Amino acid sequence: MNHEYFMRLAIEKCFEGIRYGQSPFGACIVKSGKVISCVHNTVWKSTDITAHAEVHAIRAACKRLKTVDLSGCVIYSTCEPCPMCFSAIHWAKISTIYYGSNISDAQSLGFGELTISNKRMKSLAGSSVKVVGNFLRGEALELFNTWMMQEKRRLY
Amino acid sequence: MNHEYFMRLAIEKCFEGIRYGQSPFGACIVKSGKVISCVHNTVWKSTDITAHAEVHAIRAACKRLKTVDLSGCVIYSTCEPCPMCFSAIHWAKISTIYYGSNISDAQSLGFGELTISNKRMKSLAGSSVKVVGNFLRGEALELFNTWMMQEKRRLY
Numbered sequence: 001m002n003h004e005y006f007m008r009l010a011i012e013k014c015f016e017g018i019r020y021g022q023s024p025f026g027a028c029i030v031k032s033g034k035v036i037s038c039v040h041n042t043v044w045k046s047t048d049i050t051a052h053a054e055v056h057a058i059r060a061a062c063k064r065l066k067t068v069d070l071s072g073c074v075i076y077s078t079c080e081p082c083p084m085c086f087s088a089i090h091w092a093k094i095s096t097i098y099y100g101s102n103i104s105d106a107q108s109l110g111f112g113e114l115t116i117s118n119k120r121m122k123s124l125a126g127s128s129v130k131v132v133g134n135f136l137r138g139e140a141l142e143l144f145n146t147w148m149m150q151e152k153r154r155l156y
Numbered sequence: 157m158n159h160e161y162f163m164r165l166a167i168e169k170c171f172e173g174i175r176y177g178q179s180p181f182g183a184c185i186v187k188s189g190k191v192i193s194c195v196h197n198t199v200w201k202s203t204d205i206t207a208h209a210e211v212h213a214i215r216a217a218c219k220r221l222k223t224v225d226l227s228g229c230v231i232y233s234t235c236e237p238c239p240m241c242f243s244a245i246h247w248a249k250i251s252t253i254y255y256g257s258n259i260s261d262a263q264s265l266g267f268g269e270l271t272i273s274n275k276r277m278k279s280l281a282g283s284s285v286k287v288v289g290n291f292l293r294g295e296a297l298e299l300f301n302t303w304m305m306q307e308k309r310r311l312y
Binding site for chain 1: 188199200203204205206211214215217218219220224225238239240242243244246247248268270271272276277280281282283312
């Protein structure tokens with residue numbers, strides 16, 4: 001099991017979300033080679049604008065590990081975390097972010113993104129989280145292509 | 157009922173949270189003069205690092221109004237929303253933020269803040285949310301003084 005493996009779990013979960021009418025974002029949190037949570041965005045399903053994949057994955061991981069401190073965890077996100085999710089990752093003390101597509105890709109679909117990159121957020125706030133971007137970007141972009149073909153897709 | 161009234165509801169709720177061992181932050185969401193949600197931070201109570209007062213208030217408001225679009229709502233926050241909460245407010249399309257104390261005040265208590273002000277977030281991201289800071293700042297800072305006197309206070 002390696003980084004590609006975990007990112008593909010997030011991608012697979014995201015495809016599942018798209019099939020259920022959810023937004024095209026998935027995230028997987030891993031600690032010491034073990035999957036702690038793997039979820040898709042549930043903004044529509046749960047009527048919760050904060051239920052982005054990363055926030056949802058962090059909540060689930062906190063519940064599962066019975067702690068608000070996710071030090072040593074890695075998050076695999078199909079898209080670059082938005083500033084809300086980046087900041088949630090910071091609060092959770094997650095050590096590393098791997099992401100596929102970029103915030104600007106999500107923006108081009110029509111999502112109302114705050115266009116501040118993870119690199120910018122990290123440098124502005126002096127955060128120590130490691131960020132690896134454009135990871136399996138091609139496979140991550142396939143999620144957006146698939147979502148664009150859904151008749152009942154909705155933006156927020 | 158005016159802005160002071162709603163901010164004081166958030167402050168009162170925050171005092172309640174402090175009494176229950178929670179972190180010293182409260183938020184109240186109002187639409188057309190009606191309180192939609194008024195909560196305190198529940199990071200410890202719910203073992204959820206994302207359960208800041210503002211995020212918690214937004215979730216509750218989405219549930220109550222059965223929508224992820226909180227356009228026309230105002231949020232009263234006892235402290236300046238951190239970048240996670242500011243971004244959640246953006247996603248929720250809340251129109252105006254009133255806040256009391258500043259992120260740097262919370263940082264001085266020992267919270268691991270990402271030190272990007274709302275003003276900076278707004279200008280970087282081109283967000284249209286209106287921000288009114290230092291609103292009833294003195295009363296908001298009393299919350300921090302009270303929290304500092306709690307023997308069992310915990311930081312994250």
